[in-house]
Amino acid sequence: MADVSLTAREAARIARDSYGRLVAYLAARDRDVPAAEDALGDAFAAALETWPRDGAPANPEGWLIVAARRRLADASRRRKTASEAEGALTLIADELAEIGESPIPDRRLALMFACAHPAIEPGVRAPLMLQTILGLDAAAIASAFLVTPSAMGQRLARAKARIRQAGVPFREPSPELWPERIGAVLEAIYAAFTHGWLETFGEDPRGRDLAEEAIWLGRVAAGLAPAEPEAAGLVALMLYAHARAGARRDTQGRFVPLSDQDTRAWDHAAIDEAERRLAAAAALRRPGRFQLEAAIQSAHVARRGGGATDWPAISALYDALLALTGSPVVAVNRALAISHAHGPEAGLAALEAIEAGALADFQAYWAARADLEARVGRASAAEAYARAIGLETDPATRAFLMERLRAFEERG
Numbered sequence: 001m002a003d004v005s006l007t008a009r010e011a012a013r014i015a016r017d018s019y020g021r022l023v024a025y026l027a028a029r030d031r032d033v034p035a036a037e038d039a040l041g042d043a044f045a046a047a048l049e050t051w052p053r054d055g056a057p058a059n060p061e062g063w064l065i066v067a068a069r070r071r072l073a074d075a076s077r078r079r080k081t082a083s084e085a086e087g088a089l090t091l092i093a094d095e096l097a098e099i100g101e102s103p104i105p106d107r108r109l110a111l112m113f114a115c116a117h118p119a120i121e122p123g124v125r126a127p128l129m130l131q132t133i134l135g136l137d138a139a140a141i142a143s144a145f146l147v148t149p150s151a152m153g154q155r156l157a158r159a160k161a162r163i164r165q166a167g168v169p170f171r172e173p174s175p176e177l178w179p180e181r182i183g184a185v186l187e188a189i190y191a192a193f194t195h196g197w198l199e200t201f202g203e204d205p206r207g208r209d210l211a212e213e214a215i216w217l218g219r220v221a222a223g224l225a226p227a228e229p230e231a232a233g234l235v236a237l238m239l240y241a242h243a244r245a246g247a248r249r250d251t252q253g254r255f256v257p258l259s260d261q262d263t264r265a266w267d268h269a270a271i272d273e274a275e276r277r278l279a280a281a282a283a284l285r286r287p288g289r290f291q292l293e294a295a296i297q298s299a300h301v302a303r304r305g306g307g308a309t310d311w312p313a314i315s316a317l318y319d320a321l322l323a324l325t326g327s328p329v330v331a332v333n334r335a336l337a338i339s340h341a342h343g344p345e346a347g348l349a350a351l352e353a354i355e356a357g358a359l360a361d362f363q364a365y366w367a368a369r370a371d372l373e374a375r376v377g378r379a380s381a382a383e384a385y386a387r388a389i390g391l392e393t394d395p396a397t398r399a400f401l402m403e404r405l406r407a408f409e410e411r412g
Contacts, residue, residue: 010056011047018061018104020133020220024111025104026068028170031114033132033160035072043067061104108133109224110170115159116184119166124159125188126195131156133220134213144195144210182225186234186290189218193238197245198394211242222277232281233291239274240297243267255400263304271301292321311341328358332365335372344375363391367401374408381408 019040026036043064057063114120115128127141142152162168173181196210215238222231247265250256278294299314318334321327331354339347351365351372359365370384385405392398 010060011044011051014047014060014064015044015135018064019135020108020111021104021106022061022064022068023132023135024107024170025065026072028107028110031164031168031170033163034157035075036068037132039068039071039075040064042071065104106224107170108220110172112185112221113173113181114163114168114170116181116188117163117166117168119162119168120159121155122184124155125184126191127152127156128159129185129188129217130192130210130213132160133217136210136213140210144192144198146195182228182230185221186218186230189214189221190234190238190290192217193241197241211238211245214238215242227284229281229284229286230288230290232277233288233294236274236278236281236294237290237297239270239277240294240301243270243274243301249396253396255394255396257400258300259309263301266301266304268304271304274298287320289321289325292317292324296321309340311337315341328354329362329364332359332362332368336368339372339375344372348372348376361391363388366391370401370404374404 022040023033023036026040027033046067047060047064051057111132112129115132116125120128127145130136130141131138138153138156139149141156142149145152147155172178193211193214196212196214215235218231218235218238222228222235225231243266244258244261246267247261247263248256256262274294275298278291278298281291281294296314296317299310299317303309315334315337318330318337322330322334332351335347335351335354337347338350348369351369354365356365366384366388370381370388373381373384382405385401385408389398389401389405392401
């Protein structure tokens with residue numbers, strides 16, 4: 001009899017490593033993602049029942065595809081007339097014969113492009129990738145995206161139906177559409193990471209795990225698109241940020257800003273991987289937003305070697321990033337970098353040059369304004385602190401800002 005724990009681990013590994021590849025393969029013909037997911041779920045259940053008894057097969061992914069296709073064939077029999085079902089079964093049999101012991105073709109990138117197709121609502125693209133490529137359930141995704149599991153389930157179901165109804169192709173786009181479409185894929189992955197990053201210290205562990213799942217998804221995209229430097233740049237950016245997660249709170253749970261973090265608490269293996277990926281992206285000589293943001297993070301973590309933060313370099317990188325994106329959020333961070341490189345007055349001037357109307361409810365803008373006004377001794381810093389505190393949702397960060405406000409008021 002096979003070692004039960006060994007085969008259970010094998011099933012878990014395949015579920016993690018191959019789920020998206022198998023869903024993409026099963027759904028490619030009919031664009032029916034829900035049917036592919038259901039069939040694959042049944043196949044995994046069958047594997048957990050038979051592999052501990054009979055041992056893992058020589059080609060586990062092929063075994064799962066065969067089992068899933070049989071379940072799809074059973075569903076086809078129930079839906080179709082005898083002649084239609086016979087044709088479908090013949091097609092499935094031919095396909096299974098071709099698989100044999102061969103590796104399953106990897107169509108995950110095609111599935112990512114389908115999830116990020118213009119026919120799919122932008123707000124659901126990231127959750128859709130998380131479910132179809134990684135197999136996360138709606139409850140885990142909903143936790144981080146701050147909606148109810150039922151609402152997320154409905155959004156995902158509508159998006160999957162849309163893929164089939166709109167005839168969204170399961171293929172990589174033509175060359176002229178590649179830059180636009182790969183950008184949508186990477187933006188969706190980063191949106192997932194950002195939601196997970198914000199939930200790092202939340203109460204629901206499913207939300208906390210989302211950042212790591214997004215990094216995994218980014219690695220998949222980068223591995224499938226090795227000639228796309230922004231994919232590698234995105235993975236580097238996420239790794240730099242995630243490497244510092246353990247240093248964002250002290251032993252009492254208080255917020256610790258980046259400049260005060262103990263570099264010994266950083267994940268140096270993750271930072272080393274980020275550095276390698278950023279260097280590989282830079283070697284392709286096609287800079288973009290994610291590479292620039294990753295380069296800024298690289299400059300920040302350079303102090304782990306004992307050196308000082310190179311604020312002039314960070315300020316210059318923000319100049320380039322602002323020129324590329326025109327983002328007011330980038331402009332706020334650029335103003336802070338300028339303040340460290342050239343003094344608080346220069347930083348405040350850069351901040352005041354931003355169109356503030358678009359930032360009225362942006363917490364980081366008011367926190368930056370409060371910091372800079374306090375550094376130059378403006379009484380209006382107290383009002384800016386109050387605005388930032390009112391907009392902050394994280395209790396530890398809010399307590400940090402309240403402490404800063406008290407210190408400012410005590411200085412008079």
